[in-house]
Amino acid sequence: MSTQLFDAIDYLAKEKGIDKDILLEALEAALISAYKKNFKSATNVRVELNEETGKMGVFSRKTVVDEVEDTQQELSLEEAKKINPNYQVDDVVEVEVTPKDFGRIAAQAAKQVVTQRVREAERGVIFSEYSDREEDVMTGIIQRKDARFVYVNLGKIEAKLAEAEQMPTEEYYIHDRIKVFVTKVENTSKGPQIYISRSHPGLLKRLFEMEVPEIYDGIVEIKSVAREAGDRSKISVYAPDPEIDPVGSCVGQKGQRVQAIVNELKGEKIDVVEWSEDPTVYVSNALSPSKVVEVLVNEEEKATTVIVPDYQLSLAIGKRGQNARLAAKLTGWKIDIKSESEARDEGLLDEADETYSDNEESLFE
Known part of the structure; x- marks a missing residue:
């Protein structure tokens, strides 16, 4: 065993951001495994690594007993005292059993095990780094796509944008930079998995936080x-x-x-x-860009009947009911929209009370 192996471990620890002790533990486990496999030994052994000299040693650990029943695990008191007169029954004796050609065999086995441990440790580092980004926006680069997923490079990991999380009106092109909302980060047997979305409402919320300083500072909620x-x-x-x-x-x-x-x-x-905490005002605002004449509130059922001018009915409902549907989702109130004429016919609106309430104008028609 040369110092080159320890130099390689130092390099891996710095390059991959992995704790050096984790790599040394992996190396020790690999050497113990290689010894038992190649020398068909069931003996309890310990590996000692010396970083300064680059040397290693394999030590068999045996318990001192009066009568030996298992030569692999036990050593007689008589034999133990030949090594050190101070040994007593139940003491553990360590005897170096490092084979001459063990270095070559161990290196081959160690390479596989250490590589696996490095991969596991690297996954742990990546998971720790990205687990803090749940419910946050990240910028990535589209690497490739297929019928089910768009694959987005987020730096140290590739995330899959599922078809259900894609915007139906959006085209995705290779090498494009896009912002995605991280819905969940999991540490699976295959490594960290990041679930991302372009359709989640959280993306819109985070984009406003990034774009509007007043929201970021808490002045606007x-x-x-x-x-x-x-x-x-x-x-x-x-x-x-x-x-x-x-x-x-x-x-x-x-x-x-x-x-x-x-x-x-x-x-x-x-x-x-x-x-607004007042449902009549809030529901009226939520139906923007439509004007609202009156909002009738049923507190028990958390439902509202909204009366709009006849010529604003289609605008209030929206294309395929979208405006009313979004307003209901936004406010958490059920919304039933009626025109003035219909409301009068049902006795919901007093003709003498036709006060229009100004709404926030929609920015986009």
Whole structure:
């Protein structure tokens, strides 16, 4: 055994960021295994490594007994005293049994075991590094794709973007840089697995946190997100300080902040609305860009009936019911939308009470 092996271990420890003691333990285990396999020994042995000299030794460990029943594990008191007169029954005697050609055989076996341990330790380092990134946004490079997955390089690991987590309106091209939301990190038998998404509502939330300093600083809070990835999303925001405009902060000057997020999501339309603890106001805001005449609230069933102008009915409901569906998901309230005419016919709206409430305008039609 030469010092080159220890030099290699030092290099691996620094290059892979692995604890050197882990590699030395792996080497010792490999040498013990090689000894028992190649010399057909069941003896309890210990390996001693000397980093300074680059030498190794294999020592057989035997228990001192009065009568030997197992020569592989036991040594008579008489034989033990020949080695050292101070030995007593039940003491453990170590005798060097290093074979002359053990270095060559051990090196071959050690290479396999150490490689395996290095791989395991490396996986542990990667898992520790990426486990802290759950529910966070990471930037990766698309490496390849097939019918089921888009494979994204996140640095030290490749993550698979499943078809269900892809944006249906988005095309993925090799070498493109994309931002992904890390939904889960697992340490499996095959190594760390990172699950990522482009369609998760968390991606929208994190992008706003990155783009809007007021959100990052806690001046503006994100209360809820509803998303139909690739098509349209709604996000409700709130500022405890009445002097702060939460919607304006998120939109930015001339819409620059929200437009940056829209560009990242390849044109996904985003409605930013103000949160309110008053369900009539909150539901009204959530139905942006539609105008609302009145909101009737049923607290017990957590349901609302929203009355809108006749000409705004289709806008309030949205294409294939999308606007109403997202508003309901955003607020957590059931929403039943009726036109003024229908509401009057059902006696829900007093003609004398036709007060329009101003809504937040949608940024995108």
